[in-house]
Amino acid sequence: MVGKTxxxxxxxxxxxxxxxxxxxxxxxxxxxxxxxxxxxxxKTKLSGTVDYTVCNDEKCLPPAKVEFEVNLQ
Structure with a gap:
């Protein structure tokens, strides 16, 4: 990885x-x-997860995790 996100x-x-x-x-x-x-x-694959929570002014949903995979070349 190069630099910050x-x-x-x-x-x-x-x-x-x-x-x-x-x-x-x-x-x-x-x-x-x-x-x-x-x-x-x-050529390689980059894989990882994104962890997140969605909220409004009244409540938050339980934390969720999404896995991803991207082909790099």
Whole structure:
């Protein structure tokens, strides 16, 4: 991986009385971008998971996990 992951979306930080701490949230759609570097003429797969929780002003859904796999060349 090259550099830090870039976040594209509306980041909001606010105090959450349920967790009694300041939390960072994204409103609407968010994209996370990460550059990767491959050796010349190499093909490989990049796999991982994204863990997330969805909340509104009244409640949060249980945490969810999505697995992904991308062919790189």
């Amino acid at each position: 870039k976040e594209e979306g509306k980041l909001e930080k606010k105090f959450d009385p349920n967790f009694k701490t300041t939390i960072a949230t994204f409103g609407g759609t968010v994209k996370f971008k990460q550059l990767v570097s491959l050796k010349v003429s190499s």
